[in-house]
Amino acid sequence: MISRLEETAQEVFDPEIHLACEPPTKKFTLEDLNLQPSPTSTKIAATLPFPILSLEGVRAYRRALFSQEVLHHCGGSPAPGTLTLRNAASFSSFISDFWSHPKTTQLLSEAADVPLKIVMSTEIGHTNIQTKGGSVSEMVSQLNVEPQTTKVPLTDEDRAYDPLKGSSIIPWHYDSYPYVCVLMLSDTEGMLGGETYIKTGDGVSLKVEGPKLGSGVVLQGGEVEHLAARSMGVSERITTITSFCADLPRVYDSSYITNLRWYSDRPTLYKQWTEYRLEKMKREIEHLQEQIALSPTLSDLSQVQKFAQDQLSYLKRTARQLIPIEDCESIAEKYGPVRNAFNLWEKAQTVMGFEQRVAIVTPHNWQQGNDLWTDLIETQLAIQAGRTIESQRGRFKWTKERQYCMGDELLRQGLPEIFLSWLDATGMYRPLTL
């Protein structure tokens, strides 16, 4: 099957043929959802689905995705029935050209009401494929350029499914990067579910319908908490996703690579992450230089102080996300996947003598001299000052009676790998995982 797909794989992206380009009929602002804006957020929270690719565009995109080159280099499977393709833009000029074309950028930027910029090339066209089969090769054998229309009969359980009560395909979360465009490459006729739910400021969940074939949604997923409902009734579901940040001076982004670090090719991810963060800082420096050059003297010092503070915290986040590769490997070997870190932390807080356990680990016996200890004190001081704290899982005000500790700090910074090592040092890891 792959060789048949290969024959026509080298297609050139042509916006006249491949784009559909119609703006969204509705956008939801943060204000509409009663969500407070943050220093890193912009106005639009989400759009309704809108046409992006024509049918020819969908076929060409699928042809590019299912080329042997992409499948060979980009395929992985986090679970049976799910095939993921990452970094496809490095192996397909069609995918790369489509996402980076000025017309595509314009369409998506207008949908978000801010100029958007792709964060890094590894985040172009992250593709999730739900299909039949347990192994990668079994799933690959199901792929076909033509979107599948075979229906799967719905069971009573399917019909009664409620993602807010049962399990959702992706539970409540914030994305790694500020904006995401989720584009549907499958025929959704007869599909049940597949919507995105957004948590509003009142705690109510807003249901945003899922996109149809060739359509997509833009979501400020790094700033709004959301979940993806399971989809049923269809034999395949293929979505392809690209992540963006706002290309605006003085709007810093809220990105983390926590959710990608454990399964990505770390040397590539780290290189692109560092380049993207440095590029942003460079543009901020240039912007301030231009502002300062406008007058003969510098009278507004607050502008420079604010700039320095923003750059410092941006640079610190950039560096902290780069956990040394050998540490990632040894931690993964010792503790396994890091995905359950939050559950472990919930459980740990119910352990008898929890606070004494936490107090055992000090700067003298764990990570001596590491800047994380200074970070902890800084956050504790910010909490004492009553400030809202930024974290990898959204902003929060500390309301717990116990003291904010290193476990909280490591998860706040999106460092579950180091958290597991710290939890082990408290003596709580082993009993909790028995």
Ligand SMILES: [Fe+2]
């Ligand atoms: Fe998401």
